[in-house]
Amino acid sequence: MDLLMCSEDMMPETPEGVIQGPGNMSEILARRQLSCDLKFSNDEPGPLGHTDRNLLDPRMLHHMLKMEEVLHEQLSPIMFTYLQDQVTPRMRQDTLCWLYEVCEAEGYPEEVFLRTCSYIDRILSVYTLVPNQLQLLGVVCISISLKFHGINFKMDKLLYYTANSVPKNLISDWELMVLYGLKWDMATIIPTDFIQMFEAILPSSWFEDKVMHQQVSAYLSLCATDCSFMLHTPSTIAVASLSVAISHLISKEVGEEVLERFHQLTHIDKDVIRSVMEKIQIKLAQSIIPEENLTTDCDPGLNNNNKVINKHNVIQFHNDEPMTLDKIEELCQAETPTDVNDLFF
Numbered sequence: 001m002d003l004l005m006c007s008e009d010m011m012p013e014t015p016e017g018v019i020q021g022p023g024n025m026s027e028i029l030a031r032r033q034l035s036c037d038l039k040f041s042n043d044e045p046g047p048l049g050h051t052d053r054n055l056l057d058p059r060m061l062h063h064m065l066k067m068e069e070v071l072h073e074q075l076s077p078i079m080f081t082y083l084q085d086q087v088t089p090r091m092r093q094d095t096l097c098w099l100y101e102v103c104e105a106e107g108y109p110e111e112v113f114l115r116t117c118s119y120i121d122r123i124l125s126v127y128t129l130v131p132n133q134l135q136l137l138g139v140v141c142i143s144i145s146l147k148f149h150g151i152n153f154k155m156d157k158l159l160y161y162t163a164n165s166v167p168k169n170l171i172s173d174w175e176l177m178v179l180y181g182l183k184w185d186m187a188t189i190i191p192t193d194f195i196q197m198f199e200a201i202l203p204s205s206w207f208e209d210k211v212m213h214q215q216v217s218a219y220l221s222l223c224a225t226d227c228s229f230m231l232h233t234p235s236t237i238a239v240a241s242l243s244v245a246i247s248h249l250i251s252k253e254v255g256e257e258v259l260e261r262f263h264q265l266t267h268i269d270k271d272v273i274r275s276v277m278e279k280i281q282i283k284l285a286q287s288i289i290p291e292e293n294l295t296t297d298c299d300p301g302l303n304n305n306n307k308v309i310n311k312h313n314v315i316q317f318h319n320d321e322p323m324t325l326d327k328i329e330e331l332c333q334a335e336t337p338t339d340v341n342d343l344f345f
Helices: 025-032 058-072 079-083 089-106 110-124 131-148 155-160 168-181 191-199 211-225 234-249 252-266 270-287 325-332
Strands: none
Touching (some): 058 234, 110 168, 131 168, 191 211, 191 234
8 A cells, every 4th residue: 555655744833723522432522511502504505406306216226225325445444454554543533523513613514524524534444644744634635525515615725724734735745545445436425315215204293393303413423423324324323313313313113113114215134233223322312411419431442541530530641631611611611623633742
């Protein structure tokens, strides 16, 4: 495999005005307490086009399931064992959490973030990278995703979120490298492609307010950033996330009925769906900070040896930098994404 080297230092001093905070999806979800405040779009989104009924044809679903299998085979589940000798799952998670906050701050659609995550995973399955190239890869992948969705953006704004640590003159060359690694196939299947199709066969009253959408969005984001979900296809994650949201907001009985219906449509093994649902619920339970003590698992899906939570409510990260209650309160008030210097490589 090719080893991509870059002589530029991607981790310079942090300029003033850039909010610092740990890039961890567990803490991001915790400080919002999954209160359905998670959103990627503005409060007043632009007009949406009508759903093309042809996209709801069963043949389209069958075609999407076949496409996702082809794309999913490009992901190497052992990338961090044999291909990436310096990049770790935690580094990937921190980078994606940072990208999540960039998308949230800029009001980008949810699909932009999920497709960016897919691009990054596919590239990590092809090229060997070093840690200081991850943020550059993230900027390049999100720019490709934005262009794919036809969304106007300013590259200088994206570079601002990196504290200008990513040289602008490298973007074009890396875009070509990423597109070559993707085999110029940017239309990767993501969970929201199936969510839109599944919503059309469910009662519209369930989706009249934003609560259902926001809960499903939170679950999909959590799955995208956690390496333990990489083995599952987008359709499986979509079915599991929607089933968990329905079970939580409506009832467990209705959730089971919906799961059975999704199984008949997609032919995904019900035991696999239930295992993913259980995993989502476990990750959510780990990510929520109880109000009485504000303690949480700061690293979902990874070895608990990477952190220590003591009786003084101080969360100790794997780099031995303490996370105090004052720091958590500061993060709750943050309005801009975390800085590159807070990605603990």
